[in-house]
Amino acid sequence: MRVLIISDTHGRDEPFNKVIARTGRDIDMLVHCGDIEGREEMYRRSLSCPVRMVPGNNDYFSMMPKDVQFEIGDHRVWLTHGHIYRVSLGLEYLKDEARARDVDVVMFGHTHRPVIERDGNLTLLNPGSLTYPRQENRRPSYIVMEIKENGDTDYEIKYL
Numbered sequence: 001m002r003v004l005i006i007s008d009t010h011g012r013d014e015p016f017n018k019v020i021a022r023t024g025r026d027i028d029m030l031v032h033c034g035d036i037e038g039r040e041e042m043y044r045r046s047l048s049c050p051v052r053m054v055p056g057n058n059d060y061f062s063m064m065p066k067d068v069q070f071e072i073g074d075h076r077v078w079l080t081h082g083h084i085y086r087v088s089l090g091l092e093y094l095k096d097e098a099r100a101r102d103v104d105v106v107m108f109g110h111t112h113r114p115v116i117e118r119d120g121n122l123t124l125l126n127p128g129s130l131t132y133p134r135q136e137n138r139r140p141s142y143i144v145m146e147i148k149e150n151g152d153t154d155y156e157i158k159y160l
């Protein structure tokens with residue numbers, strides 16, 4: 001099972017189209033961590049797989065819930081943009097809330113810097129931004145999560 005995780009596209013579709021050209025359409029779930037800016041329907045229709053999204057701090061008029069929890073394989077996943085948990089200042093609030101929610105994977109965005117961090121049983125994933133990357137190499141980034149037959153899960157940051 002392959003999950004494509006993206007974030008902070010800020011209204012632009014071209015980087016996402018490049019990602020799909022690269023990964024192929026054989027994707028089992030698409031996750032968008034927010035700052036979608038009006039392109040929600042495009043993402044919902046882009047692939048024939050379930051799509052999970054939350055609004056970001058720039059999705060002012062969105063009626064979608066700001067937090068969602070769901071399962072991927074055996075993983076309990078919490079998805080939130082992250083600004084409410086002050087992720088720009090560090091991941092402590094996010095970790096506290098993840099533990100209170102008893103999830104093992106947190107997906108977030110907002111910082112425009114890709115992160116894969118493991119802390120005990122908790123895995124924190126930020127795919128970075130496909131439109132306005134802020135990490136050192138300034139390349140648009142995303143994460144591919146791959147769950148193997150035996151349940152082992154790999155996470156990889158990829159760059160356009």
Ligand SMILES: [Mn+2]
Pocket residue numbers: 008034035056058110112
């Ligand atoms: Mn953003």
